[in-house]
């Protein structure tokens with residue numbers, strides 16, 4: 001039986017698109033809708049490619065998203081679960097904005113008679129990045145967060161709870177909420193990077209120092225505890241076959257070791273109802289508080305002009321899993337199409353929801369296994385897990401290497417000369433380097449908050465290898481803009497790309513002409529983002545010569561316009577081009 005029967009969706013949902021072919025760079029549907037208009041000659045093809053087109057991810061309407069979410073909650077509910085605690089506990093939501101497979105929420109429920117869910121809108125998240133002072137959270141990610149909070153509140157209410165939203169630092173807010181409700185424990189998910197660890201320490205201290213109401217002199221009265229729970233990875237930290245401090249430095253060793261020696265835990269089941277809420281007044285907190293508007297966060301959301309538009313929240317995340325795996329049947333071919341750049345369907349697009357914790361990687365694992373059982377198991381179905389193991393790996397590496405993942409020399413403390421040339425950096429970030437593949441990717445990032453994995457590797461290589469710019473400038477620019485920003489994956493990948501990562505064998509140079517020929521042979525991607533290229537012949541779009549901006553630097557190896565071996569880069573060591 002397919003998921004559509006169990007979700008009782010309309011009959012048309014039962015018809016799946018034809019099995020996508022193996023040479024896809026993006027989804028069949030996306031390609032077909034454009035191919036019909038796109039002939040090989042420039043004159044007939046391009047008006048539609050360049051027109052303003054947006055794609056909602058997932059591409060489902062809100063009622064279908066709600067139906068999928070309700071059916072999924074239902075599938076994971078167990079009426080047999082029993083709570084045996086007493087008193088009040090608090091769930092402090094952080095980057096775990098979900099109900100399903102949320103161990104902190106489950107434990108808070110099981111250990112109490114009443115649970116109070118709290119989210120703190122921490123002003124530090126809307127400050128600036130560490131070295132270069134870019135906005136810490138850009139408008140796209142802030143808008144995504146707003147939608148995540150609205151969805152979390154709605155789903156908590158469906159389960160008999162609510163969400164108290166407070167504006168301020170968790171270390172100021174949580175002790176006063178715990179005091180007002182006499183909570184015995186604050187449950188939260190554990191983080192691994194120093195900014196977040198620092199907040200954990202401050203919250204813990206705040207709870208310890210809290211004065212208990214009306215119990216002075218009572219030796220038995222206890223301050224509430226902060227109980228931190230591991231929950232961000234697919235493999236649980238306690239199930240690793242090694243201590244994170246002795247994590248293998250080579251990804252393949254890590255992967256083989258966990259695959260052979262560890263198992264992935266099942267998702268936590270949900271009680272049908274999570275209530276009641278504690279009794280008591282919320283007056284001193286202004287009632288349940290409000291979800292901030294983008295303006296209240298000091299940001300401005302521009303018009304969505306083009307490209308993908310992600311819907312925040314756990315319900316949309318579940319909708320995307322069902323859409324990508326079951327409805328569009330793309331899990332079957334994921335490995336063949338995952339290096340695409342254009343349209344919503346060449347890859348799962350799970351990352352923004354994973355980063356906010358709307359989606360549990362263990363849930364993705366269980367859906368992959370269900371698909372393998374009910375439809376097909378192949379290299380593609382495995383490959384989504386392979387990629388999620390990369391995500392786990394970077395998370396565990398952040399424990400082993402601490403703040404060095406943010407430092408110029410990276411985990412290996414590599415001494416290199418880097419430039420901070422503002423002209424070059426501005427051209428990179430604004431997408432006017434004269435290389436269509438770079439410019440298109442950078443425009444996609446600042447227009448949507450997303451960039452493909454292929455694109456990220458190419459623009460990273462160009463910034464650090466061809467321009468010689470301090471990689472942290474690129475990493476912080478990504479930190480501002482990415483919807484899926486996650487310190488471990490972002491800085492982990494940047495240190496790899498810059499050649500300062502923990503694995504000395506990872507030294508990546510991406511040749512732009514080669515990447516363009518392989519991954520955008522018809523120039524569809526660059527023409528989508530750079531309409532001025534649409535008038536050119538398909539094979540010229542990535543190599544437009546004088547028809548486009550002048551190239552701001554020559555390429556280190558091989559060039560589209562410049563002669564290779566430009567003296568500026570003579571001293572740079574030749575690296576093999578990297579292909580994954």
Ligand SMILES: Cc1cc2nc3c(=O)[nH]c(=O)nc-3n(C[C@H](O)[C@H](O)[C@H](O)COP(=O)(O)OP(=O)(O)OC[C@H]3O[C@@H](n4cnc5c(N)ncnc54)[C@H](O)[C@@H]3O)c2cc1C
Nearest residue numbers: 347348349350351387388391453456484485486489490493
């Ligand atoms: C310079 C650079 C910076 C990056 N910054 C981030 C970041 O801040 N946050 C982030 O989630 N990913 C980051 N990535 C990894 C990767 O590009 C994205 O996870 C991926 O593009 C997200 O799209 P998707 O969900 O469709 O991926 P899919 O191809 O569908 O992969 C499925 C999932 O596997 C995980 N994954 C895939 N590739 C990687 C990878 N290289 N490293 C870690 N996890 C991976 C992601 O969770 C992803 O959602 C970065 C990569 C590079 C090269």
Ligand SMILES: Nc1ncnc2c1ncn2[C@@H]1O[C@H](COP(=O)(O)OP(=O)(O)OP(=O)(O)O)[C@@H](O)[C@H]1O
Nearest residue numbers: 129130131193194195196403404406407479486487
């Ligand atoms: N979640 C995060 N996102 C981005 N950066 C983070 C995160 N957590 C920690 N960092 C970075 O970790 C570093 C910690 O700086 P801190 O001053 O506390 O320690 P440090 O090791 O002495 O670093 P530095 O010498 O760069 O100041 C900073 O670069 C900070 O931006």
